[in-house]
Amino acid sequence: MPGGDLTRLRVALTAFFALDGFVFAGWVVRIPAVKEQTGASPGALGLALLGVSAGAVVTMMLTGRLCRRFGSHPVTVVCAVLLSLSVALPPLTHSALALGAVLLIFGAAFGGINVAFNSAAVDLVAALRRPVMSGFHAAFSLGGMIGAGLGGLVAGSLSATRHLLGITVIGLLVTAVAGRTLLRHGPPAPPTPPERLLAVVDGAPSEPNDPRGHAGGDSHSDGEGHSDGEGHSDGEGHSDGNGRSGTRGLVVTFGLIALCTAYGEGALADWGALHLEEDLNASPGVAAIGYSCFALAMTVGRLTGTTLLERLGRTRVLVAGGATATAGMLLGSLTPSVWATLLGFAITGLGLANIFPVAIERAGALAGPDGVATASTLGYLGMLLGPPTIGFLAEWHSLPAALTSVAALAALASAIAFATRHAAPK
Numbered sequence: 001m002p003g004g005d006l007t008r009l010r011v012a013l014t015a016f017f018a019l020d021g022f023v024f025a026g027w028v029v030r031i032p033a034v035k036e037q038t039g040a041s042p043g044a045l046g047l048a049l050l051g052v053s054a055g056a057v058v059t060m061m062l063t064g065r066l067c068r069r070f071g072s073h074p075v076t077v078v079c080a081v082l083l084s085l086s087v088a089l090p091p092l093t094h095s096a097l098a099l100g101a102v103l104l105i106f107g108a109a110f111g112g113i114n115v116a117f118n119s120a121a122v123d124l125v126a127a128l129r130r131p132v133m134s135g136f137h138a139a140f141s142l143g144g145m146i147g148a149g150l151g152g153l154v155a156g157s158l159s160a161t162r163h164l165l166g167i168t169v170i171g172l173l174v175t176a177v178a179g180r181t182l183l184r185h186g187p188p189a190p191p192t193p194p195e196r197l198l199a200v201v202d203g204a205p206s207e208p209n210d211p212r213g214h215a216g217g218d219s220h221s222d223g224e225g226h227s228d229g230e231g232h233s234d235g236e237g238h239s240d241g242n243g244r245s246g247t248r249g250l251v252v253t254f255g256l257i258a259l260c261t262a263y264g265e266g267a268l269a270d271w272g273a274l275h276l277e278e279d280l281n282a283s284p285g286v287a288a289i290g291y292s293c294f295a296l297a298m299t300v301g302r303l304t305g306t307t308l309l310e311r312l313g314r315t316r317v318l319v320a321g322g323a324t325a326t327a328g329m330l331l332g333s334l335t336p337s338v339w340a341t342l343l344g345f346a347i348t349g350l351g352l353a354n355i356f357p358v359a360i361e362r363a364g365a366l367a368g369p370d371g372v373a374t375a376s377t378l379g380y381l382g383m384l385l386g387p388p389t390i391g392f393l394a395e396w397h398s399l400p401a402a403l404t405s406v407a408a409l410a411a412l413a414s415a416i417a418f419a420t421r422h423a424a425p426k
Contacts, residue, residue: 005185009124010132012181014139016076016117019174021143023087024110025295026167028269029151029288032277033160034090034099042399044096046391049270051103053384056111060377063115072120073182077175079113084171091160107384114380115373120187127188137357138302144269145295152288251363251374253420257318258359258379260413261352264325264406266386268294272332272345275399280338293342294349301353314358315421322414325351326407333403348406355413382409 035045066075086109089102121136147167154163269291277287309317325348332344356379363375386406393402 006124006128006188008181009120009185009188010128012178013076013117013121013124014136015174015178016080016113016182017121017136017139018143018146019080019171019178020083020110020113020117021140021145021295022147023083023143023167023171024269025144025147025291026151026164027087027090027106029148029155029273029291030091030160030163031270032274032284032287033155034093035274037091037160038094038096038099040096040099041395042391043395045099046388046395048096048100048103049391050388051100052107052110053381053388055104055107055109056114056384057381059108059111060115060380063112064119064373066112067116067119072116072123072187073185076113076116076120077179077182079109079116080175080179081172083109083113084168084175087171088161088164088168091164111380111384115376118376119373120182123187133361134302134305134354134357138299141295141299141302141353145292145299148288148292148295152285152292155284155288247366250366250420252378253416254359254363254366255375255378257413257416258356258375259382260409260416261322261325261355261359262379262381262383263386263389263409264329264348264352265294265298265356266383267390267403267406268345268348269383270387271390271394271399271403275333275403276338276341279399280336280341282338286338290342290345294345297346297349298353301350302357305354305357308354309358314362315417317354318358318417319414321351321353321355322410322412322417323351324348325355325410326414327351329407329410330404333400333407348410351410355417 031045038045038048040048063075063079083106086102086106089105090099093099093102117136121133125133151163272290272294273287276282276290277284282290305317312320328344328347328349328351330344332341332348335341335344359379360375390399390402390405393405396402
């Protein structure tokens with residue numbers, strides 16, 4: 001495929017990543033208004049938010065098959081249309097049951113588009129032979145920051161219905177423009193083995209018998225180096241049963257790291273504004289800024305992630321990131337000050353920024369596209385299960401105490417990363 005077509009595909013996929021973050025953030029900053037409209041208790045709201053998780057999990061299990069049958073590009077476009085339309089539904093509900101039903105549709109679209117455009121990105125990264133995956137995830141974070149910031153600006157003057165309907169219009173327009181590029185061009189062909197010999201993977205040539213296949217480019221999605229002593233697969237494959245079993249176990253382990261950190265992203269997205277507004281008496285506009293601070297910090301962290309990883313290595317970035325997120329979330333959930341809480345959210349975003357992409361990278365280095373798919377699904381499952389879990393914990397004790405579970409899981413991710421620092425095949 002010509003270089004110009006690859007560039008256009010990269011721009012189009014970046015637009016869909018950004019749109020996904022924008023739409024999701026637009027919804028989460030209006031959760032307080034929707035909660036008030038439905039009269040739902042924290043527990044009932046948590047149960048309704050479980051609709052997002054259920055819809056996403058079911059769709060994630062099916063989207064891989066749909067991508068293999070119809071291609072990741074058409075599936076991405078269809079899911080983007082469904083996502084844009086379904087985000088307008090929550091403010092039209094007047095009960096927790098109805099809210100859960102429409103969030104089931106929203107969750108299905110969210111889960112489907114995440115699997116579809118990540119699959120498309122894997123193919124594009126392999127064709128470009130450059131570590132550009134971090135740019136896609138940064139676009140998601142940037143879209144979330146813009147969506148949250150816009151929500152904060154209009155929260156006091158525009159109803160949730162009109163706000164989310166506006167997001168629907170924007171989403172359909174972006175899909176119409178960027179979708180044309182995806183539908184016009186199929187997924188780029190993977191590089192041949194001789195081309196892979198020329199590709200740079202973490203500063204060294206890829207092995208000719210690299211078992212990762214065409215997803216090899218994705219395995220270094222953030223340009224990580226090996227200064228921490230961790231290598232990729234040695235190209236010997238996993239022909240024996242024990243090797244395959246060990247690889248699957250490691251992939252699941254890295255998926256659990258992604259789950260632990262994505263849990264915090266989902267929790268802050270859905271409950272951060274409520275914590276500021278209900279526990280700290282912040283105004284709706286200031287409450288909406290909370291997720292914007294988190295998203296901005298995460299965007300900055302991902303945009304600078306390649307340099308950080310090259311200097312410190314993956315293990316140090318994972319361990320330090322988890323520790324930073326733990327400290328930030330303890331500050332954000334337990335301090336009585338609004339501004340200290342906002343600072344805590346920002347520190348949490350910086351800490352979590354590169355953990356998810358690095359965990360996906362390590363899984364891809366071990367098992368190629370199957371490893372990426374497994375770890376990605378576990379990661380997004382954590383983001384989707386976080387909000388209802390926080391709701392149940394808040395019903396049982398309090399929302400500030402429930403939010404400390406984000407710090408606990410970030411610390412767990414850091415510990416797992418340290419314990420498995422030598423586990424990847426050399």
